[in-house]
Amino acid sequence: MALLEIEDLQVRYRTGAGEARAVDGVSCAIETGMCLGLVGESGCGKSTVAKAVLGILPPAGRVAGGAIRYEGRDLVGMTPRELRRIRWQHIALVPQSAMNGLDPVYTVERQLAEAITAHRSMPAAQRRHRIAELFALVGLEAGRVRDYPHQFSGGMRQRAMIAMAMVLDPPLIVADEPTTGLDVLMQDQILQQIRLLHERLGKAMLLITHDMAVVAENCDRIAVMYAGRIMEYGGEAVFRTPYHPYTLGLCNAFPDMADRGRALISIPGTPPDLVSPPDGCRFHARCPFATALCATMEPPLVEVAAGHVVACHYIEQADGFRARAADPATWQERVPS
Amino acid sequence: MQGLRVILRYPSGTAGLIVVGVFAVLAVVGPLIAPHGPFEVVYRADHSVLRLAQPTGQAWFGTTNQGMDVFSQLLWGTRVALIVGLLSAIGSVILGTVVGLVAGYFGGWIDEVLMRLTDVAFGIPFLPFAMVVISITRPSLGLVILLVVFFLWRTTARVIRAQVLSLRARPFIWAARAAGAGDLRILVRHITPNVLPLSFLYAAIGVQAGVMLEAALSFLGYGDPNAMSWGTMLNAAFQAGAMRTAWWWVLPPGIALSLFVIAIFMIARAYEELLNPRLRVI
Amino acid sequence: MAAVLRRVLLLALTVWCILSIMFVLFKLLPGDPATIFVDNNMPMEMIEHQRQLWGLNDPWWVQYLRYIVNMALFRFGDSFFQNQTVADILAEKVANTCAMIVPALLVSVVFGTILGALAGWKRGSRFEQATVTTSLLLHSAPSFFMGILVLMVFSYQLRWLPPGGMVSLGGPEGFWAMIASRDYLKHLILPGLVLVSREITGPILLVRSSMLEVKGSDFIDILRAKGLTERRILVHATRNALLPLVTYIAVMTGLLLQGQVLLEIIFAWPGIGRELVTALGDLDYPVAQAALYVMALVILLLNLLADVLYGLIDPRSR
Numbered sequence: 001m002a003l004l005e006i007e008d009l010q011v012r013y014r015t016g017a018g019e020a021r022a023v024d025g026v027s028c029a030i031e032t033g034m035c036l037g038l039v040g041e042s043g044c045g046k047s048t049v050a051k052a053v054l055g056i057l058p059p060a061g062r063v064a065g066g067a068i069r070y071e072g073r074d075l076v077g078m079t080p081r082e083l084r085r086i087r088w089q090h091i092a093l094v095p096q097s098a099m100n101g102l103d104p105v106y107t108v109e110r111q112l113a114e115a116i117t118a119h120r121s122m123p124a125a126q127r128r129h130r131i132a133e134l135f136a137l138v139g140l141e142a143g144r145v146r147d148y149p150h151q152f153s154g155g156m157r158q159r160a161m162i163a164m165a166m167v168l169d170p171p172l173i174v175a176d177e178p179t180t181g182l183d184v185l186m187q188d189q190i191l192q193q194i195r196l197l198h199e200r201l202g203k204a205m206l207l208i209t210h211d212m213a214v215v216a217e218n219c220d221r222i223a224v225m226y227a228g229r230i231m232e233y234g235g236e237a238v239f240r241t242p243y244h245p246y247t248l249g250l251c252n253a254f255p256d257m258a259d260r261g262r263a264l265i266s267i268p269g270t271p272p273d274l275v276s277p278p279d280g281c282r283f284h285a286r287c288p289f290a291t292a293l294c295a296t297m298e299p300p301l302v303e304v305a306a307g308h309v310v311a312c313h314y315i316e317q318a319d320g321f322r323a324r325a326a327d328p329a330t331w332q333e334r335v336p337s
Numbered sequence: 338m339q340g341l342r343v344i345l346r347y348p349s350g351t352a353g354l355i356v357v358g359v360f361a362v363l364a365v366v367g368p369l370i371a372p373h374g375p376f377e378v379v380y381r382a383d384h385s386v387l388r389l390a391q392p393t394g395q396a397w398f399g400t401t402n403q404g405m406d407v408f409s410q411l412l413w414g415t416r417v418a419l420i421v422g423l424l425s426a427i428g429s430v431i432l433g434t435v436v437g438l439v440a441g442y443f444g445g446w447i448d449e450v451l452m453r454l455t456d457v458a459f460g461i462p463f464l465p466f467a468m469v470v471i472s473i474t475r476p477s478l479g480l481v482i483l484l485v486v487f488f489l490w491r492t493t494a495r496v497i498r499a500q501v502l503s504l505r506a507r508p509f510i511w512a513a514r515a516a517g518a519g520d521l522r523i524l525v526r527h528i529t530p531n532v533l534p535l536s537f538l539y540a541a542i543g544v545q546a547g548v549m550l551e552a553a554l555s556f557l558g559y560g561d562p563n564a565m566s567w568g569t570m571l572n573a574a575f576q577a578g579a580m581r582t583a584w585w586w587v588l589p590p591g592i593a594l595s596l597f598v599i600a601i602f603m604i605a606r607a608y609e610e611l612l613n614p615r616l617r618v619i
Numbered sequence: 620m621a622a623v624l625r626r627v628l629l630l631a632l633t634v635w636c637i638l639s640i641m642f643v644l645f646k647l648l649p650g651d652p653a654t655i656f657v658d659n660n661m662p663m664e665m666i667e668h669q670r671q672l673w674g675l676n677d678p679w680w681v682q683y684l685r686y687i688v689n690m691a692l693f694r695f696g697d698s699f700f701q702n703q704t705v706a707d708i709l710a711e712k713v714a715n716t717c718a719m720i721v722p723a724l725l726v727s728v729v730f731g732t733i734l735g736a737l738a739g740w741k742r743g744s745r746f747e748q749a750t751v752t753t754s755l756l757l758h759s760a761p762s763f764f765m766g767i768l769v770l771m772v773f774s775y776q777l778r779w780l781p782p783g784g785m786v787s788l789g790g791p792e793g794f795w796a797m798i799a800s801r802d803y804l805k806h807l808i809l810p811g812l813v814l815v816s817r818e819i820t821g822p823i824l825l826v827r828s829s830m831l832e833v834k835g836s837d838f839i840d841i842l843r844a845k846g847l848t849e850r851r852i853l854v855h856a857t858r859n860a861l862l863p864l865v866t867y868i869a870v871m872t873g874l875l876l877q878g879q880v881l882l883e884i885i886f887a888w889p890g891i892g893r894e895l896v897t898a899l900g901d902l903d904y905p906v907a908q909a910a911l912y913v914m915a916l917v918i919l920l921l922n923l924l925a926d927v928l929y930g931l932i933d934p935r936s937r
Contacts, residue, residue, distance in 0.1 A: 014628070051840075054843075054844045055843070055844075056840040056843050056844050071915065083846075084846040084847075085846070086846075087843075087844055087845065087846030088844065088845045088846045089846065092839065092844070093844045095840070095841060096837075100836060100837045100838055101837055101838055101840075101841045102838055102841075103838045103842070103855055103858075103859065104838075104859065105858055105859055105862070105932075105933070106855075106858075114845070114847070115845045115846075118845060118846050118847050118848075118851070119846060122629075200631075224695075235757065349755075372923060383755070383797060412819065452631065453629065454630065457633050457636045459873075459918070460633050460634070460637055460915050460918055460919040460922075461637060461912040461915055461918075461920065462873075462876060462877045462911070462915055462918060463638075463877050464877050464878070464880045464881070464892075465877070465880060465892070465895050465910070465911050465914055466911065467639075467908065468880075468895070468896070468899055469644055469645075469648075469899065469908075469911060470644065471838065472648060472899050473644060473647045510854035526684075529799050545759065549761050552761060552763075553761075553763060553881055554674060556763060556881065556884075557880065557884065557896060566879050570765070571763075571767065575767065575885070580770055580771045580775055581775045585768060589792065591761075591768065594761055594764060595760050595761055595764055598758045598759055598760065598761055599756060599760060601757075602755070602758070603755070603758030606755060614741075
């Protein structure tokens with residue numbers, strides 16, 4: 001049994017224009033100690049998956065269908081009381097670093113301690129010891145536990161958030177774009193911290209990012225999301241031998257460690273409107289290889305290798321796509337027909 | 338005009354506009370249709386004074402202890418309320434906006450001096466201060482309006498200054514300056530249009546505060562003895578112990594005052610939500 | 620620390636300005652002590668003597684300096700008519716005013732905060748709608764008419780509550796004995812109700828809107844993800860939403876003091892506002908100017924307090 005299993009998840013948002021299907025039938029799973037990377041452009045619904053897992057969807061959002069099973073128990077139907085017991089003890093969150101995840105009017109120490117006292121009774125001395133231990137683990141000075149969040153730099157705040165996520169030693173950590181908004185050096189350090197949690201401490205992890213390179217370096221399994229759906233899902237093969245044109249586009253858009261000379265190419269266009277998603281493949285309007293079929297029929301997820309599924313009509317042409325995708329001309333904006 | 342349409346989108350704003358509209362009409366035509374003058378004594382057929390009469394056909398809202406017609410007084414009072422409200426709003430907003438613009442735009446010692454002046458103004462308790470000033474001179478409507486202006490400009494000045502400070506840092510102001518616009522031009526052409534909506538808001542609040550303060554001063558007996566305002570009526574009723582004996586004398590001016598003040602507030606509120614959508618209830 | 624010092628210096632400057640304005644005003648008031656106590660039959664020498672006694676023959680700047688120093692040191696002199704020092708009179712009246720304001724303020728702030736926090740937390744609910752609408756109405760209604768109205772209904776019509784005063788005639792003597800009596804509570808209900816009905820609206824509207832802002836903050840999501848109970852999260856949110864309230868309370872108390880004159884007249888409450896009205900009517904200038912000065916000073920001190928307190932409770936401003 002997987003530690004976390006998401007099955008056919010549907011999340012809808014009420015908007016002025018109608019209901020937006022932010023997540024529309026996403027399935028994936030995380031085994032104990034494994035890292036699943038969820039990649040996609042901003043607005044593709046990947047953060048919504050994280051929020052649904054933690055049960056912190058904004059008031060306008062709701063889980064409209066599917067299941068999120070943690071150790072076999074569905075989180076969606078749980079009472080607030082049951083859910084509270086899972087939260088942070090079993091699933092903790094490292095939020096987007098651009099988020100003000102810390103309450104500005106309490107000291108960092110108090111906020112870490114609060115996570116402990118909400119779930120366990122632990123003597124104050126032991127609590128302090130635990131917090132000091134975590135500060136050391138994430139590389140924060142022990143003397144600064146009594147500081148207020150605003151006295152920390154952005155990177156320090158993010159370290160504090162990692163320490164807070166670890167405070168109850170949960171088996172699963174959700175990291176939602178943990179490095180956006182930080183400068184490049186700091187991004188690297190935070191990523192190292194995250195890797196340490198996963199590799200050294202054996203935490204299972206749901207790592208959400210738009211950066212293919214980050215996924216490639218950290219994750220055992222990768223799910224590529226576009227417009228609320230999974231386009232490609234599998235192991236390392238997803239970025240080594242991608243099948244889906246969208247995955248190809250994402251890989252192009254980030255620098256490759258092995259091939260520094262390669263030009264970066266971005267995917268033209270913007271993701272579709274989720275209130276009334278397009279017919280057929282959701283990516284067809286931006287796909288350089290799309291045909292008439294793509295605009296009318298939605299491709300099912302097809303297994304191309306063991307544990308590697310792709311939602312594209314033309315998986316047998318993937319070799320050709322890969323070759324053509326490396327050519328920037330392929331991705332030139334097409335004249336709309 | 339666009340502001341008006343927005344106000345009409347709120348039921349409370351619409352209701353406020355209607356109520357204020359009715360009062361405005363009454364202020365204009367009221368004294369023409371009033372059966373009696375504000376200080377005129379009403380007599381019975383037998384030439385005796387009609388004192389403390391209950392509302393009847395002869396005196397719709399009854400009479401006071403001196404035999405004056407409450408309904409007529411109410412109509413005259415509406416005119417006084419509107420005059421005081423409008424003039425004190427206009428005066429205070431002009432003064433406050435100019436001070437705020439100058440302080441915010443020029444900054445430095447000018448700002449320092451003007452802001453310390455507003456601090457002083459904020460330290461002065463209005464009613465007691467106004468009572469002392471009125472004791473020195475003879476009470477008159479003009480003086481009351483002047484005092485209300487001196488009380489109200491300070492808030493407008495502070496708010497406008499803050500707005501100017503934030504406007505001054507915006508790129509379009511740098512752009513104007515880079516394009517060679519002088520201080521005066523920037524102030525008049527670029528900053529003033531952007532603070533005017535706030536000024537209008539404070540004008541609405543000024544009408545409300547002006548009417549309320551005039552009523553309060555008159556109630557305390559410091560109003561213009563020659564102008565029959567709602568506050569003056571309440572003062573006379575209170576002095577005569579009408580709360581015990583003549584409800585028809587107390588309620589009309591009190592209700593008129595409350596209605597008017599609440600109506601203006603609702604308009605201001607609807608307009609404020611336009612300026613600051615965060616306040617919205619839904 | 621330097622900032623606080625700057626604030627105190629500015630406060631002194633403001634007080635000086637206000638005192639100067641008051642000096643001019645009270646110089647201009649009709650009649651001076653000499654003419655008030657002197658009748659026309661008095662020989663010139665006696666009038667002269669009176670003028671000497673009150674220092675009215677000194678150059679204006681000597682009188683001005685003496686005035687500023689006396690006021691700054693709270694040497695208010697004696698009342699013209701009451702056989703008491705002004706300081707004694709005012710001390711008693713200020714205490715009486717506090718006896719009305721303090722309970723009303725406490726109730727307003729505590730319940731206003733709770734109602735405002737709940738309204739903001741339950742955004743869009745019927746409870747929020749009702750609370751906000753009622754608050755807006757009460758906030759804009761003229762409270763002195765409300766005072767008259769409750770007097771008409773509860774004292775004169777229903778005869779449930781006394782129509783004015785702080786205690787009944789022949790009631791307990793001495794301030795604390797009064798405060799401890801049930802009689803005082805009965806007298807407090809009506810003016811207290813009117814005060815609360817207006818003052819409570821400020822905290823409600825303010826806390827509600829800052830609550831709405833806090834509610835959208837990211838850290839609230841984290842608190843929920845941490846598995847805290849809704850009540851704990853509400854405590855966090857309220858604690859953040861309270862920051863602007865501290866400043867507001869001081870400002871609100873200042874405004875309340877200005878309207879206090881009206882309520883004290885309506886409810887015949889022997890406080891400082893009523894004393895000012897009486898003193899002005901009696902031409903008892905030492906009492907009037909000291910009362911005005913004390914009110915202004917309290918308002919200024921409250922504003923200073925607001926600034927300092929804000930610095931203390933918001934860690935970001937430290």
